Amino acid sequence: METKKTSLYQLHQDCNAKFVEFAGYHMPIQYSEGIVEEHKFTRKHSGIFDVSHMGQLFIYGDNELIKDLEKIFPLDLKNLKINHSKYSFLMNKNAGIYDDLIITKINEGFLIILNAACKDNDFKILKELLQEKYKMVLDENRSLIAIQGPKSSQILNEIISGVKDLNFMSGNWFSFVSQKVYITRSGYTGEDGFEISIPNNFADKLTRELIDKGSKLVGLGARDTLRLEAGLCLYGHDLDRDKTPVEANLKWAISKERISKGDFIGSDIIIKQLNDGVSKIRVGIKPEGRIIAREKTKIFNQSDVHIGEITSGTFGPSVNGPVAMGYVENEFAKKDTKVFLEVRGKKHAASICSLPFYKKSYVKGIN
């Protein structure tokens, strides 16, 4: 299959992007300034991310759709207000995660943002689960642009007036040169910011205007270091079909109301794990020196017993040191537990730490 290009491809080229193939798309890994500068600029100022490879799934329907989606997602969707968003998961019967996603209630139904590598499979699974009762569109005609960092609100608001009044994890329709754009106050960097769903033909124009106002394009490389410092999971690494939301330490995202009823896919396992505990759990890991422990690095306890594995690890530019997360046996998951990471045959001291590594600075939440 031919590698796809997003509607910002030309702009990426104009900005000297280095490209990688990611989930079937030519995506910018970095631009000329490099990952560290792009990362720091996002934290200090404002960075623009082309996330058009992600799936934008619109499902149209009313109360019956809400009931059907509640059988799938562990969310209290009937009490979710219009234009409000929730982080959730698509799970199998064993509560293994097919994908993690953001679901937003819109007037016409729901908008679900899916991971690029998972979106086609998610679509198939959801279509089957919903028995083709509802119109579902995995919209290829819209791009998704994220703008993140402390200056983003001011910059975007100069172009699209009113966005600064959105609360965290809520959205609305706005207009940009008479085009309908759906904007949510959300993101995946630990910073305040927005995600803009915009018709493909206008994505380039909007992005160039954001750049003119002082924001800068940031590649997938810095997106990864930013999200890891913020303690956020990357699907296919920190989450997959062999891990449940409870093991991933994401039980905050599961509605208590829905657990008490327990009538969603995977609920048996989730309830059992919440009651009995889990054998492995996701934790933050801080190496003591400068050594970087990357994905698949083995974790040992003080008696040299293998107790887990790193699932994401890199250098955190804002932390100015290595950061990692991974899964360890439950009894070693307590904060400050000393562990050892095997890198290139040598064991390096590290400790279990709480997440995030870098304090999130979201605006006031809606709930």
Place this chain on the structure above:
Amino acid sequence: MSEVKYSKEHEWIKLEGDVATIGITKHATEMLGDIVFAELPEKGSSVEKDGTAGVVESTKAASDVYTPVSGEVVDTNQEIVDDPSKINQDPENSAWFFKLRIKDKSEMDTLMNKDDYDKFAKETTA
């Protein structure tokens, strides 16, 4: 006069007497991106031509550093371990990696001069 030579693994080497200073090339740093970690061989240890003699890591990945000649490690540059970003800033000068007392000067003959290396680097990137 000391001559600087280059390896296919993108190291530079400068010989003065029987002590060689070794680092990675500017071209190597451009390919790696921001370097955030450096590991050097131990002082007093022996390294063999084309063997691993250190590691550099960028935000993206780890890469081995090889030694283009054999010898005993007589000095290492702690400054680049403490602040690896110096490697990006001045790779072919102050951000040297290690110094070797070399065993066999003829090993230098197998390496490239500047013009040949520049050509090689250009061809391998294209």
